[in-house]
Every structure is written in structure tokens, then in C-alpha cells.
Amino acid sequence: MSEPACLLSLRGIVRTFIQGDRRLEVLRGVSLDLHAGEIVALVGQSGSGKSTLLHIAGLLERPDDGDVVIDGRSVQGFGDAPRTALRRKFLGFVYQYHHLLPEFSALENVMLPQMLNGLPRSQARLRAMELLSMVQLKDRADHRPGRLSGGEQQRVAIARAVANAPRVLLADEPTGNLDAGTSETVFRQLLTLVRETGMAALIATHNPELAARMDRTLRLRDGVLS
């Protein structure tokens, strides 16, 4: 059997921040390969650089050195427009805070990224309803985020993140703001969605129990992965 496709690679990523007169070498040559169908936990102490790594992998920030390869394409030398296009097509994001648009309903929040990608409204609506059903929020489709609980908001955010069928999902503490029970529901639905769609996921978490339920764990320490 052939190996699953490598969907995202980081190659020798270096990122340094200057804080006053301090040079902070947050990433000092980080490399990783993420294959189709795998769910990988990213762990490390607070401040170890997990968010920085996810931002670089997600083409939201540029590294000082090194390369990001998405679906076989090196983004080195890419300008902002092709980076944004690649991000829209291949990547989905879930953050600790949901970032839903408050003036739109849950349904519209999930439809919007699809319509930005050129899908007709009727098709975007169908898929959004399907995804809201998968996260068990079909009955709340017409509600605005302000009328949903924290866990429900985060489930809408997950549905939105996968709406364009990204190949890679990047999640930064997706259940970090939720109580233990809600965190369990949200995490289970996130894993189900990722498994059912066959995408790859890289999920930063402080929770060792959640990390243990993923396929493997990468630990960020002193600027490198182990």
C-alpha cells in the first residue's frame, strides 16, 4: 500500500522575535510532515511557540528562514495573493476563541467562506446545514452567535473551518476556553469531522488527555520539535 500523501511540511523553520533588547529564538529549525488522515497533537509549555508554529504553517505569518510546503508546493517566494489563495483552498483554522461574525446566524457564518470561494448560495446553504447537523446544531442554525453557548459557538466555528473541505485543519487550543464536559463534546465532534473527511489535523493543546487521543504527539521545546 502506498503511503498517505504528505499534505503539509515545515522545513527548517526559524522564527526570532526581538523583545526590547532580548532576542527570542522561538523556532530554531522546526521540521515536520503531516500526512492525509492523521491527527497530530502539538504540545509544549506556554510560550514555547505553538501558536507561532501554527501561524507559519497556516501562511498567516512568514518565517525568518525555512520553507512551508503545502500539497507539494513550496510557498517560498510566494507573494501575499497566492498565499491567501492557497490558504483559502487548502487550510482550515480553529482558534481558542471562535471569531464568528456576531451579526450573522450560525448558518450564515458557515455559508460565508464557501460563498467567498465562489460556491452558489443554494449549495453553500446545503453544505452548511449538513455540517451543522454533524455538530448537532441543525436546530440552532438561525441563531446568532450571541444566543449560543461557548461550546455551541465553538462547534459552529469548527463547522465553518471545514466548510471549504480543507485538506489540512490547524487548531490552536480549540477547547481551551471550555469547561471539561463541553470540551469533551467539542473535541469528540472535531475528531469525528476530521476522521470522516480524511483531512490532516495539527492541534495545539495543553491537555495531555486530549493529546493522547490523537495519532501522535509532537513536543515543542527550546525551539525544536521532538
Ligand SMILES: Nc1ncnc2c1ncn2[C@@H]1O[C@H](COP(=O)(O)OP(=O)(O)OP(=O)(O)O)[C@@H](O)[C@H]1O
Ligand atoms: N509578534 C511578537 N512579537 C514579540 N514576541 C512574540 C510575538 N509573538 C509571539 N511572541 C513571543 O514568542 C513566544 C512564543 O509565543 P506563542 O504564542 O507562539 O507560544 P505558545 O506556545 O502558543 O503559548 P501559549 O501556550 O501560552 O498559547 C512567547 O514568548 C511570545 O511572547
